[in-house]
Amino acid sequence: MWKKSNFFMSYSICFISFFFLFFFMLMNFLFMIYFIMNNYVIFLEWEIISLNSMNIVMSILLNWMSLLFMMFVSLISSSVIYYSMSYMSSKINLNRFIILVLLFVFSMILLIISPNIISIFLGWDGLGLVSYCLVIYYQNIKSYNAGMLTALSNRIGDVMILMVISWMMNYGSWNYIFYLSFMNNDYSMNMVGIMIILAAMTKSAQIPFSSWLPAAMAAPTPVSALVHSSTLVTAGVYLLIRFNELLINIFFLKILLLLSGLTMFMAGISANYEFDLKKIVALSTLSQLGLMMSILSMGFSDLAFFHLLTHAMFKALLFMCSGMIIHMMNNNQDIRFMGGISVYIPLTSLCLNISNLALCGIPFLAGFYSKDLILEMVSMSNLNMFIFYLYYISTGLTMFYTIRLLMYLMINDYNLLSVYNLYDEDYVMLKSMLILLMMSLFSGSMLSWLIFSYPYMIYLPINMKMMVIYVSFLGMLMGLMMSSMNIYSVNKFILIYKLSCFLAVMWFMPNLSTYGMNYKFLSMGQKLVKNIDMGWSELYSGYGMYKIMKNYSSIYYILHMSNFKIYLFSFIIWMMIMFFMLMI
Template sequence: MFVKWSMMLLLLSILFFNFFLVNIFSKNFFLIEYVISSMSSMDLKFYFLFDWISNLFICIVLLISSMVIMYSNSYMNSDKNKNCFCIIVLMFVLSMIMLILMPNMLMIILGWDGLGLVSYCLVIFYQSTNSYNSGMMTIISNRVGDVMMIMSVLFLFNFGSFDFMSLNKTELILGIFIILAGMTKSAQIPFSAWLPAAMAAPTPVSSLVHSSTLVTAGVYLMIRFNYLFTESLNMMFLLKISLITMMMSGMNAYFETDFKKIIAFSTLSQLSMMMIIISLNMPELAFFHLVMHAIFKSMLFLCAGLIIHFMNGNQDIRMLGNFFKVSPVIMSCMFISILSLMGYPFIGGFYSKDLILEFFFLKINNLILLLLFMMSIIFTFMYCIRLLYFMMLKSILSMNYYSVILDFKMVIPIYVLTLFLLISGNFILWTVVMNSKIIFVSLMSKFIGMILMMLSFYVSFFIFKSSLKYKYSMEFFYKMWFLSSLTSMIFMLNNKNLLKMSMMDWKWMEMMGPTGFKNEMNKLALPNFWLNLISFNKILILIMLMILFLT
């Protein structure tokens, strides 16, 4: 089942790539329209918009989904519900495709809500209290974005059409709704707490969610409809929120030791960078970085999943050092993806990140915003260098690897994505970005990225040589500036009774939920259960009663 769907998605990805080439070189698009119903002056239409943005993004989504499903065939091999897992992942991909192709607000809500509901099913796939809490945090945080989308539908009802293409001017209120919806889906402050919590899902799901589907839905929506909120007030608000989120995620990634959470915080950092460039009115550049980020982040997660698989589920980066001896090729692929995340010259992510840096220094003159952005970039380099340091050079704790036989179906997706990462950066740069704008900057601005990279090397080396002791004041950096507590448990901070009740609820959910039901069914399946149910004393009483009635 997994291999068939993987091959089918790969063929569809190649088909949409051909559509992209036709669109980008002929400079046209295809629009398929079907009128479902008509009431007075309003038509309810079903749209499919095939332009170069939607075709390229669907190509990337289908390619990554194909690789993830092939990878899952081995990763989820011992799981009893692996076929159910495959179906849920396919529903997830279908929801994302609906969101990408449809420029009609009513139809976008179908894909938007589909992503939210299916992501909840994937986060709680491993049934436990922790997964349940993470799933609830994910779905409730995303409900805020759903409310904003419904408000947008009500607002568009006044114009007599649900199509964005019928709007030919900037609308302040509609722009605010779209910005808030995008902020919730792409986990900007104050909605950032659900993104690390979604790490409770299986690693292949994390690869799909954090690269090209769920978290990028908000960014894609804002890229597609950026002309609706080009007001300076909206743009400045989005710029400041994104800078603060990028700073926070960089700090947390640097102090974190959980492998998957570091990659999750790096996703949040890159999403903030996309939001920053959208707020500077460069949607093509944001889309370029979105595509490059999707490729190297999915590859990074697949490498991480393989390492965690061999480390028997352990996710501590301090135990990574020995793995280079086990599989140098996989670690080399991971090394390439981390360098791409850093923006190392002439590897995939460099082409988009370098352009973003240049454009930011060209457009922004505010000293505080410039310092915030430069500090965020330095933190990005620092957590990448820290990850490379623990992965390549240092092993604090020794770890035994259990299964060191590399499965063919787990390795091939990583190789394919590595090859695609090395080729795609230059190709997309010359086909998409250079057709729209050319940026002229000073020599200092051109080399600012390399200067910041060298500075972060020196700072990281200084920190590694010094011994940082744990202090309670550093909890602020470890726990996302206490955002998780503020957004999910704000009413429980000073109320112990509510906290006790919530602990009771967790126990009830564990006992009466799917896990408890499964345990009870397992008991019923045992033959000794029915013998133990009827005790020896009860049998004696029944025999005595039968004798009395017979006499």
């Protein structure tokens, strides 16, 4: 009876959460249209407490950008919660899972609407804390290690935001939006910009903080769909979009451009060596985050925001399709065991193909409008050839690992079981996926009309215009060639085994971060606790005082007991002392 009532309570929480978020999405959409049409901005300030000259206020900034982003976050999170009703139905604590997801979404919404660095920190830290709880949701050693790596990597960004809060005590308020436009040449605000860039690099997993993002795949797949599309990893990009006026004159942006370009390239190469389905999709997220951060460092914040929104749609759909396939494969994530799914689960295969093609930037899907515009702006900009080639090679690598993935999943033979039952009749999952499928088809053109309402023409030579098509076709051919070879031919093709090992493990970054940074810091903390807190500090303070007082109390207790032997012994000693004194 208890299980039945618990089951109904979990499903009622799911339905209420889904309808609330869907209604919130519709309201955001209507307000966003009104704000864009009238060029309208609302700044709200609520005074919580006023004590002498100190005011504690809660500030909210509503403009077209925050409303549009909230609309996308609420749409994806409502689809994810509806999807979880089926995907997580066999789990005992479904209501705990839904409440954690809602906390995650509310932390992101607080981050989106905050023009105040303290309320941004509350949303930022809420994302980090709840993401740790969600990564360790499946309670095993792998999940605990991944959660600790995620939490410790993100703490660096939290410390940077805390330093920004303390640094901005030089000014009259923590509402940073009032200082961005007229203080962008000030030295102290440049320091704020550098710390904000470092915080964004940790949350958006740029080199050298990239290793936590594939490790966070230990979380359930609906969480991965939410985290990797519109919430946790995009928080850093959104923070830089908010601070973009401050970042114009900072030299550190050139370093960010180099690191984000290398992140894009490294993730594209590593995805071609990976056999874990969820990690391949996670590395594609890392590649697209590098694209967003690099175009941000060039000063095009609107383009980064445009790609952030279109990427959120097809990446959430891609994770949902991957989760459905993993669900049917008895929770097996190795793509070498999969194959031929287009025959057995055609609707899921359709969603997977469209989301993958949108990721590659195939005309005229959602990813094409943002990705092609970004690459054409790169071609127009005054960049060196190294960054230019990084962009286009990374675009080709996206097509490379996508075709490889589709070959393994769709065309190769099924390699897991001799008797299998793949079915495409889980209509709860399919409905949530079809909502995002429509958005993956139409959101690119819709957003390009909304965000860029003026004509935006880019004049380039025909070869430069066709460069994206060239590298995409080259990547597709390479993917087909590599997927059709067996493992011995691949090793002959790569030629250098050690180089392939280096490229496959993200340039040894997981080893460096796990064993180099986190393990060293944790072992140093263990030694400090052992030698100081539990060592001499304990000996000379708490435990030492306890031991001295215990010894004295035992002596006082013996004296307090009226024992004749003690009195007799003490009387003899006293008489002997008096005798010796008289003799002297």
